[in-house]
Amino acid sequence: MNMVAEEVEGKAGQGGSVAGEFLTFVLGSEAYGLEILKVQEIRGYDAVTQIANTPAFIKGVINLRGKIVPIVDLRVKFNMGKVEYNEFTVVIILNLGGRVVGIVVDGVSDVMQLEESQIRAVPDIVASIDTQYITGLASVGEKMFILVDIEKLMNSQEMQLMDSVAMH
Amino acid sequence: MTVDMSQFYEVFFDEAEELLAEAERLLLAIDVANPDNEDLNAIFRAAHSIKGGAATFGFMDMTEITHVLENLLDRIRKHEMALTVEHVDAFLAAKDVIEMELDGHRHGADVDQDQVAAVKTRLASLTQAEAVADSAPAVTPAVPVETSQVSAHVVAPAAALPPPAEGLTQFNILLPELKEKDIANLQEELGLLGEVAASKHESGRTLFTLNTDSSESDIVSICSFILNPDDLVITQAGVNTVPPVDAVAIAAENTVGKTDEAADTDAGSKVKVHEEAGYGLFAEDGKEAVEEGYGFFAPFTPHADAQQSLKIDDNTAPISQEEIAKAVASPVETVAAASKAPAIAEKSEKRNPAKPDAGHANAETTSIRVGVEKVDQLINLVGELVITQAMIEQRINALDPIHHEALINSVGQLTRNTRDLQEAVMSIRMMPMDFVFSRFPRMVRDLAGKLGKKVELVTVGAATELDKGLIERIVDPLTHLVRNSVDHGVETPEKRKAANKPETGKLTLSAAHKGGSIVIEVTDDGAGLNRDKLLAKAKSNGLNVSENMSDSDVYQLIFAPGFSTAEVVTDVSGRGVGMDVVKRNIAAMNGSIDIRSAMGYGTTIAISLPLTLAILDGMSVSLGSSVYVIPLNLIVETLQPRAEDMKTVTGEGRMVHVRGEYLPVIALHALFGQETEILDPTQGVLVLIEAEGKKAALFVDALVGQQQVVIKSLETNFRKIQGVSGATIMGDGSVALILDVPALIQMGQTHNYLTGATSFASKAVQTISKEYTQ
Numbered sequence: 001m002n003m004v005a006e007e008v009e010g011k012a013g014q015g016g017s018v019a020g021e022f023l024t025f026v027l028g029s030e031a032y033g034l035e036i037l038k039v040q041e042i043r044g045y046d047a048v049t050q051i052a053n054t055p056a057f058i059k060g061v062i063n064l065r066g067k068i069v070p071i072v073d074l075r076v077k078f079n080m081g082k083v084e085y086n087e088f089t090v091v092i093i094l095n096l097g098g099r100v101v102g103i104v105v106d107g108v109s110d111v112m113q114l115e116e117s118q119i120r121a122v123p124d125i126v127a128s129i130d131t132q133y134i135t136g137l138a139s140v141g142e143k144m145f146i147l148v149d150i151e152k153l154m155n156s157q158e159m160q161l162m163d164s165v166a167m168h
Numbered sequence: 169m170t171v172d173m174s175q176f177y178e179v180f181f182d183e184a185e186e187l188l189a190e191a192e193r194l195l196l197a198i199d200v201a202n203p204d205n206e207d208l209n210a211i212f213r214a215a216h217s218i219k220g221g222a223a224t225f226g227f228m229d230m231t232e233i234t235h236v237l238e239n240l241l242d243r244i245r246k247h248e249m250a251l252t253v254e255h256v257d258a259f260l261a262a263k264d265v266i267e268m269e270l271d272g273h274r275h276g277a278d279v280d281q282d283q284v285a286a287v288k289t290r291l292a293s294l295t296q297a298e299a300v301a302d303s304a305p306a307v308t309p310a311v312p313v314e315t316s317q318v319s320a321h322v323v324a325p326a327a328a329l330p331p332p333a334e335g336l337t338q339f340n341i342l343l344p345e346l347k348e349k350d351i352a353n354l355q356e357e358l359g360l361l362g363e364v365a366a367s368k369h370e371s372g373r374t375l376f377t378l379n380t381d382s383s384e385s386d387i388v389s390i391c392s393f394i395l396n397p398d399d400l401v402i403t404q405a406g407v408n409t410v411p412p413v414d415a416v417a418i419a420a421e422n423t424v425g426k427t428d429e430a431a432d433t434d435a436g437s438k439v440k441v442h443e444e445a446g447y448g449l450f451a452e453d454g455k456e457a458v459e460e461g462y463g464f465f466a467p468f469t470p471h472a473d474a475q476q477s478l479k480i481d482d483n484t485a486p487i488s489q490e491e492i493a494k495a496v497a498s499p500v501e502t503v504a505a506a507s508k509a510p511a512i513a514e515k516s517e518k519r520n521p522a523k524p525d526a527g528h529a530n531a532e533t534t535s536i537r538v539g540v541e542k543v544d545q546l547i548n549l550v551g552e553l554v555i556t557q558a559m560i561e562q563r564i565n566a567l568d569p570i571h572h573e574a575l576i577n578s579v580g581q582l583t584r585n586t587r588d589l590q591e592a593v594m595s596i597r598m599m600p601m602d603f604v605f606s607r608f609p610r611m612v613r614d615l616a617g618k619l620g621k622k623v624e625l626v627t628v629g630a631a632t633e634l635d636k637g638l639i640e641r642i643v644d645p646l647t648h649l650v651r652n653s654v655d656h657g658v659e660t661p662e663k664r665k666a667a668n669k670p671e672t673g674k675l676t677l678s679a680a681h682k683g684g685s686i687v688i689e690v691t692d693d694g695a696g697l698n699r700d701k702l703l704a705k706a707k708s709n710g711l712n713v714s715e716n717m718s719d720s721d722v723y724q725l726i727f728a729p730g731f732s733t734a735e736v737v738t739d740v741s742g743r744g745v746g747m748d749v750v751k752r753n754i755a756a757m758n759g760s761i762d763i764r765s766a767m768g769y770g771t772t773i774a775i776s777l778p779l780t781l782a783i784l785d786g787m788s789v790s791l792g793s794s795v796y797v798i799p800l801n802l803i804v805e806t807l808q809p810r811a812e813d814m815k816t817v818t819g820e821g822r823m824v825h826v827r828g829e830y831l832p833v834i835a836l837h838a839l840f841g842q843e844t845e846i847l848d849p850t851q852g853v854l855v856l857i858e859a860e861g862k863k864a865a866l867f868v869d870a871l872v873g874q875q876q877v878v879i880k881s882l883e884t885n886f887r888k889i890q891g892v893s894g895a896t897i898m899g900d901g902s903v904a905l906i907l908d909v910p911a912l913i914q915m916g917q918t919h920n921y922l923t924g925a926t927s928f929a930s931k932a933v934q935t936i937s938k939e940y941t942q
Binding site for chain 1: 547548549551552794839840841842880881882883884885886887888889890891892895897901902903904905
């Protein structure tokens with residue numbers, strides 16, 4: 001699960017080694033990063049089919065080439081950014097161990113290769129995202145990227161994307 | 169009832185082949201010193217499944233060997249003996265033999281019975297060796313046993329008895345450890361069948377040699393009075409009509425070995441005679457034996473060379489079959505023949521491959537085995553195509569029909585072709601349950617006969633269509649359940665009579681669509697499950713149970729691995745494997761399994777499978793901006809109520825009066841918290857739905873249309889949503905949810921929805937729906 005963290009630990013001794021490639025995206029004024037290998041594709045926001053009795057951040061489901069894929073709006077989930085849907089709204093389609101989920105973000109910026117030396121530990125802070133889902137903070141120049149363990153986050157109970165029985 | 173079983177053979181062959189391949193992979197990867205329990209279980213299950221399938225189709229040779237294999241595996245699995253390299257070698261040899269037998273049934277390829285017997289003996293001796301005598305841990309050599317060695321050393325003591333007279337068969341019966349008295353009794357009993365001689369086997373157990381005209385099963389049934397037939401190792405030492413190969417060879421050489429051609433053919437005839445001998449079935453001459461075969465595969469065509477050789481025999485010298493038969497009849501040492509057999513077997517193996525080739529090619533061209541993902545992909549692509557085609561059609565409608573007549577005609581053609589294509593692709597996957605059900609009459613009959621029970625099999629809903637993927641995967645679990653019902657559920661006629669039930673037990677197999685799932689039930693009117701016995705057994709197995717568990721929890725215990733309350737392990741069931749396999753397979757299909765039982769009245773095991781990829785006739789209805797699909801078979805009628813038909817109870821609890829009946833009105837927009845402008849049922853539409861005996865009126869905005877939809881699971885990437893059984897993709901590419909009618913009726917009852925704004929749940933929903941609408 002905690003791939004990034006493992007990599008961080010595993011390669012810490014080597015110094016300057018590559019921690020992996022990350023897709024960075026924007027939520028409000030903050031920049032986030034997630035492992036590029038978890039990303040299946042990036043697409044625009046289409047009409048979703050709403051689903052009854054689900055929390056507001058679950059926008060509904062879309063038809064992704066025959067697959068029914070749930071769409072989660074991280075902006076709503078973490079109360080960040082202006083929640084509007086237009087032709088610039090971006091959906092990152094993630095493939096998490098076979099399960100396909102889409103997340104709505106404010107924008108996708110870049111794919112970056114990060115080195116171990118650039119990743120810092122997460123201090124104890126109080127945020128709407130539980131720090132257990134943050135694997136580290138990467139500093140690139142003046143910018144800080146929050147590295148998210150997206151798989152752990154999406155599989156967590158609070159996202160309500162899985163049946164409670166199926167959760168570990 | 170005659171059922172053409174051959175249509176199902178292919179499925180079994182494919183399954184067995186896969187299971188064998190899997191078992192081999194596991195065996196090859198296994199760590200002998202420290203085997204993984206899960207792997208051992210998996211290998212065991214593979215053997216068990218093959219055995220079950222083989223028994224269903226009457227491939228007794230495969231059942232026999234897998235049974236022996238299973239016995240040994242079971243011991244190892246339960247840690248009654250440690251796994252050794254020998255075991256693994258023996259298992260692999262057994263796998264090869266089963267594969268050979270499988271090929272025999274499938275393509276009519278030759279089966280080397282000597283090899284089969286050798287492997288069987290080897291497995292049995294491994295089972296016996298370690299289980300019986302601690303002091304003699306390695307009866308079999310530590311080095312992997314060569315087949316020839318095994319057959320030689322088992323056959324050797326047979327010399328205690330002279331070779332059998334004409335028409336008799338010599339059996340070697342290796343007994344488990346028994347009291348002297350029992351051995352004496354047994355010898356006396358077997359004496360009724362023919363000549364018996366007792367000798368000591370090197371393992372310290374008694375070995376009977378029996379010359380008889382009875383079959384192996386007769387021996388087993390006699391022995392089973394005194395001991396467990398599973399512990400018995402019976403090998404056929406030889407039939408006196410078996411042509412001792414060297415004798416044939418000599419005869420052939422003496423008579424026809426003159427010309428080069430003849431010398432050539434003599435190898436052919438040698439091989440052929442040997443192969444036939446292996447079946448141990450034929451009476452006087454080779455031809456009859458060929459025709460007898462097993463009756464399962466196409467008549468055996470004698471080797472071309474062999475036929476030729478007979479012809480040449482006729483021409484060159486007037487000695488042929490009779491001459492050979494004479495040579496055969498002369499007393500020869502069967503032992504020698506048997507020990508030489510493996511050498512010949514090798515030869516025959518070398519010669520065989522060329523022959524089955526033609527059969528192979530044929531079998532493979534009639535059907536192609538394609539991965540389910542490929543078919544799914546195909547279905548999805550066709551779905552996309554249909555949508556694109558609909559878009560083109562829409563554009564075309566905007567064009568001037570006179571100027572673009574040709575184009576419009578072409579698109580019309582495209583529409584038809586697309587529809588045909590879609591239908592064809594869809595039909596790839598759908599199959600009636602009959603495909604599964606029709607396997608069972610034969611199996612139930614055989615089983616009932618074997619167990620001395622009377623069972624009538626009734627099938628209901630055989631026309632229910634199910635996705636092929638599910639059909640294939642439901643076969644195994646169902647087979648186990650049916651076997652269990654016949655073996656443990658239905659009682660013997662005497663017991664049934666005593667319980668005031670008709671002598672003939674009734675076993676019902678049913679399939680039906682129910683609330684977004686397919687429910688397949690196996691019902692027997694037998695003894696039912698015994699709660700106390702289950703609890704006692706669970707305790708002795710060290711499972712965590714308590715007296716005040718609910719019945720259904722107690723019943724679920726039978727799905728625990730290795731759980732069996734049967735006192736005797738038969739080759740039908742009772743080993744405690746079946747049920748955990750069933751549960752595993754069903755769980756793998758996202759299904760659930762439920763047991764209802766009443767002591768003395770019977771048991772129903774209901775498998776509920778999701779409708780993934782099943783096709784549904786649906787009515788699409790609109791609600792606000794969304795479209796929902798209601799399964800058509802659950803709709804009684806649709807109507808637009810008049811204001812005077814709408815009634816309330818205490819100002820709430822809205823009902824509609826339809827032809828003398830008062831039905832509760834469930835407002836879908838309230839239930840789902842969806843915004844809509846139509847809040848008055850007289851402006852919208854009431855869809856009368858019925859499920860599980862309950863009726864309700866579902867209030868929606870309007871009807872959209874009726875269509876067939878492909879059901880997609882929401883759970884693949886998401887989770888279960890209350891009131892929704894699945895989703896489907898509409899013609900325009902959007903997703904529509906399929907309503908779970910029974911759940912809706914239940915939700916309507918518990919929440920008592922009325923106008924859409926009063927009950928607690930809808931309030932919660934409304935706050936959410938505000939956020940929904942951006």
